[in-house]
Amino acid sequence: MYINKLTLDNFRNFKNKTVLNLENSVNVFVGDNAQGKTNLLEAIHFLALGKSITNQKKDELIHWDKDYFYITCTYYNSKSNKIEVGYNQDNRKIIKINSVEQKKYSSLLGNINVVIFSPDDLLLIKGSPSLRRNFLDQEISQLSPYYNNLMTNYKKVLFNRNKILKERPHHFMETLDIYDKQLAGFSEEILVKRIDIISKLKILARLTHRKLTDNTENLEIKYASFVDNLEQKIPELKVHIYELFKQSREKDLYTRQTNIGLHRDDIEFYVNGKDVKKYCSQGQQRTTILSLKLAEIEMFMSQRGTYPILLLDDVFSELDYKRRSFLLKAIKDKVQTFITTTEKEQELLGAFKVFNIKNGMIK
């Protein structure tokens, strides 16, 4: 899968209409700070997922002096395709896949697959569990847009459950029971998908991590769930989760919120049996993330039969020579990649197509 042509109009600091003809291998966006390099990655991310990397609001995406934005791309994935997104002057969403209008941005999921690697990804280890869950949910949603619907439905029921726990309307115990059954149903489907993906990711990440560390480090990734011994419970998962919600009711009524559920699950990383968050150096944490990202790429290949597009935002120069070379070797001739950097590292990037970015324009 690769994007041949990207067009931006009034997106972030790209005020004038900008057209980029892209290479299907590595494309490098070079420029000083605050020139618009990341904004180009944001545009690709938006075309893939219907949201920017940091989930900005519409007004933050439209150029300050303008009242609409429009981005399009043509991409190849066994055939030529086109995606158009934006907001028009009447404040209406524009979403078209191969010229067919769509209602929701979530319809974009599964068309262009992207893997993003940015300095913020260190937070996948150091940050809160919600970041790790979002990572996993985004990954699975790209592979299976139905998963995105499941998550939306789960969150809606959870919101309503918390609402009645707070407000306690008449007969709310009957409603609570209905919600618990619904949550148990969605949880079963979501958890089966989450552990399936984690089981595949962990094998791929372990292999990569071994290669990256000359066989000195063994990386383990674990899904930590509110359901103990999750994998053994799969045959009866829905019934088991319903029971857990029932058991939690007393505490939930007391605290007026839902205290258990997959919205509190987490992913744990261990290197040679030690918790990466607590015991590993910054360099080891970065290597863990690199292994995870490369595993993600291979996972897309194994699930979709095509490599995703890789967005490397400001991370390339953060990696040491060995890891950069490893990364370039892993993507070479197979993964379309976009790299943002302030300096063109001649030795490693000299061979690729370079776009010089200055003040929202391609020089």
Ligand SMILES: Nc1ncnc2c1ncn2[C@@H]1O[C@H](COP(=O)(O)OP(=O)(O)OP(=O)(O)O)[C@@H](O)[C@H]1O
């Ligand atoms: N809606 C907007 N309209 C106009 N300009 C914007 C808008 N949103 C952000 N910008 C500007 O876009 C500029 C470029 O941002 P971007 O993050 O792409 O820079 P960058 O080249 O990746 O820089 P760095 O190397 O510092 O990461 C910023 O100066 C920012 O103020």
